[in-house]
Amino acid sequence: MTNDRVQLSCSPTRVLLAEDDGDLRMLLALKLQDAGFEVTEACDGKDLLERLIDAAPEDGGAGPFDIILSDINMPHFNALDVMIGARSRLTTTPIVLMTSFADAQTREQAHRLGVSAVLAKPLRLDDVSATLLRILNDSGRQPKEMH
Numbered sequence: 001m002t003n004d005r006v007q008l009s010c011s012p013t014r015v016l017l018a019e020d021d022g023d024l025r026m027l028l029a030l031k032l033q034d035a036g037f038e039v040t041e042a043c044d045g046k047d048l049l050e051r052l053i054d055a056a057p058e059d060g061g062a063g064p065f066d067i068i069l070s071d072i073n074m075p076h077f078n079a080l081d082v083m084i085g086a087r088s089r090l091t092t093t094p095i096v097l098m099t100s101f102a103d104a105q106t107r108e109q110a111h112r113l114g115v116s117a118v119l120a121k122p123l124r125l126d127d128v129s130a131t132l133l134r135i136l137n138d139s140g141r142q143p144k145e146m147h
Contacts, residue, residue, distance in 0.1 A: 049082045
């Protein structure tokens, strides 16, 4: 049995979680926190964009989030529009999107924008942490097990 608790260097792995369904956002945040992630929440596309712009360094270097987990279809802006607007400031941040409506065109557009994965809803909550860990490892961020 593996332990899905993570730590990046000496500080927790920081995830920006954007989901307009408050109940699902709460469940995901609790599951990610339980796995050792430090979670910042955004409630819609506008909130996601504001958090990304406010937090990201102008030079596109490493920002305050190690990974982003976002629903695609949210009020104000969908996540793909947000990625188009903020991608120049997110050059090193892995992005994972979630959707109930993942057609081939949406997946293709997401991957062209540099998205690491598109997860289909309904989600298996236990798989979300494992997916984020795999993507962090693949990106060279090497999350470590917490004791």
